Amino acid sequence: MMNDRYSSLLKSADNISKQLRELVKENKFFQIVSHIDADGVAAAGIISKALIRENARFNVRIIKRLSASEIKALSDGREKKAYIFLDMGSGQFEKISQTLGDKTTVFIIDHHEILTRRETDTILELNPHLHGLNGSSEISGAGVTYILAKSLNQKNTDLSPLALVGAIGDIQDKGPQRTFTGLNNDIILSDAVNRGLVKVVKDILLFGSETRPVHLALKYTSDPFIEGLTGEEDKCIAFLTNLDIQLKRDGDWRTLSDLNQEEKVKLYSALVTYMLQIGYDTKSAEQLIGTKYIITSEEDGSPLKDIREYAYTLNACSRLGYSGLAVSLCLGDRDKALLEAQNIINEYRQRISKYISWLKEPGRVKEYEYLKIIHGEDLIDDRMIATIASIYSRITARSENKVLLCFAYKSEGDGVKVSARGTDALVKKGLNLNQALRKAVTEMGLTESEAGGHDIAAGAEIPVGSEETFASYLNKIIKSQIGVD
Ligand SMILES: [Mn+2]
Known part of the structure; x- marks a missing residue:
């Protein structure tokens, strides 16, 4: 028996999978674009396997961040392709719509927070936040992709373990004793266990x-x-x-x-x-x-x-x-x-x-009222800054209730990669890093899509030299979110 809570999301998945199937029938070429982390890769694996099953033609691109220039670069030959964005895209809806949506069909399969519901004829978005479900804690990008794949073909339930890999990659094992909750537990884990694919110990x-x-x-x-x-x-x-x-x-x-x-x-x-x-x-x-x-x-x-x-x-x-x-x-x-x-x-x-060990050397961490800041400059590979932020926040979070803010210079092109990590305690008080980072970049005169993520973890990209301005905006925004005067 299916939980009523999920019926709206599942219905939307059914509609979207029908349109996907139509395009497969037309022998459309699919350009898949997914995120560089474990969740994004697992999502790419799920959709690839599902498309292979349907004998569809496709190509996969794994990227760090869906910037405006990246979307532009993807748009070559767009009238001949359909696009599937995985574990990303909801935060770049406007840009995608302007650059790609005029010529072809675009699927956005994401679990990052969205603030408003938007609809167009050519952009099909599957996101738990549109259905009152929590994309930060109860389903990952790979999970949403799984829901779509399952709706496309019941055989794809053999991909349920991969959807759990994505969820763990996004640290969604936050139930009692590190269990899954919500959709991850009720649909995905349940499919995996029922098919004998996963054992829980x-x-x-x-x-x-x-x-x-x-x-x-x-x-x-x-x-x-x-x-x-x-x-x-x-x-x-x-x-x-x-x-x-x-x-x-x-x-x-x-x-x-x-x-x-x-x-x-x-x-x-x-x-x-x-x-x-x-x-x-x-x-x-x-x-x-x-x-x-x-x-x-x-x-x-x-x-x-x-x-x-x-x-x-x-x-x-x-x-x-x-x-x-x-x-x-x-x-x-x-x-x-x-x-x-x-x-x-x-x-x-x-x-x-x-x-x-470099970070633990004295003088590496700068403290603001609500922030601990580290700057990896060009010593920390920008592809690894998010991982380092997550690990380091676990080391420091236990003693202090501050947001960890990490910077690193981009290895290609100009810019600073930003990663912010909160704590469960701060989120309970009202912290939302997705909204905070989006607000901070807007206050700096950048477009909102330069930032995005979840309440507890988010990232952005800002110009070199603007780190301090960004940090002081963020410090102020966090202060107002967690309601201290
Ligand atoms: Mn994700």
């Missing part, structure tokens, strides 16, 4: 619990970030040895899944005690236990077995410039592709720890 959430020796899984755990253990191999080994947990058995490294129940309990309580001792609150410490989603068809030991690691893998490949490889993993490419992905993951991990 409660466990300690160390990173790479299926694939890595337990001391490395501990070392790589960054959510929660465990000060003194995360990133520090020697200390992780010492921690486990102190607990009498054998690192090897019969000469082989043991993974977390190799530990017996008694050892797991011992490890968990020692970690919680340690975190409380060094100043974490109970809630952060409890984040260590949660819900794991295992893809049954993937091999044991594969980084694609656990959907959290799957999302991490897609993100790493895509952000380091291998988005083609990331999409092909979603399409089922394994063996050689997977080996290549593993090398990229190692490189990505090294870069992140280099950036984080």
Whole structure:
């Protein structure tokens, strides 16, 4: 039985999938444009698989940001193509409509917040916010794409695990014990479990619990970030040895899944005690236990077995410039592709720890009343600034209730890439970074579409040299949002 809450969105998906099917029948060529993060890549994987099933012709482009110049560049030969924007587009509706909407059909399949409902004959928009549903917390870009794909063909329910990968990539596992809520849970996870594609287990959430020796899984755990253990191999080994947990058995490294129940309990309580001792609150410490989603068809030991690691893998490949490889993993490419992905993951991990230790050096963080600001200049790759912002905000958020604002110079062209991260507590008080960033760029005389995102996380692009002006506008806007006088 389907929840009434969802009927409006599902009806819209049915209408849009009908029009998509018409274009497939006309043998239209589809230009797919999606976002560089794990959610965007998973969305591209879902629509690609769905279009292959319909024998449609298409091409995929993965981009960092849908700027006005990007839309313009896409418009070549537009009368011959249909466009599908995934995990983006709702924030650029006007520009898309002006540049592409006059000549062809455009699909916008997005979950980013929209403020007003707009309609044209040529632009078809599927977005949960248009149906009173929360795109920040209960469905991702990959999820919305999944809803469309399922409506196109019931066979596409085999793509439900990918939609969950996208949701985890966008940190939507925010229900009790890191579960999914709303559409992610009621439709997508339910399809995945009913088809036997995903298994749900409660466990300690160390990173790479299926694939890595337990001391490395501990070392790589960054959510929660465990000060003194995360990133520090020697200390992780010492921690486990102190607990009498054998690192090897019969000469082989043991993974977390190799530990017996008694050892797991011992490890968990020692970690919680340690975190409380060094100043974490109970809630952060409890984040260590949660819900794991295992893809049954993937091999044991594969980084694609656990959907959290799957999302991490897609993100790493895509952000380091291998988005083609990331999409092909979603399409089922394994063996050689997977080996290549593993090398990229190692490189990505090294870069992140280099950036984080750079950020921890004294003097890197500037403080405003409601902001902590870091400027990565050209030292932090602008493709990775959003990831660094997310990780670093987890390290700092526990002690201070401020918005983390990160800047980095763009590697191509002029401009500064902006990433802002809030906390759940601030969102509860009224923080909405999507609206705040859009307002700040407008106050600077830029167009609203230079910024966008969600209440808790958003990004923008501003001219070089305007960082301070932007920060002071944002500081003021945040102040008014969270209602302090
Ligand atoms: Mn997304």
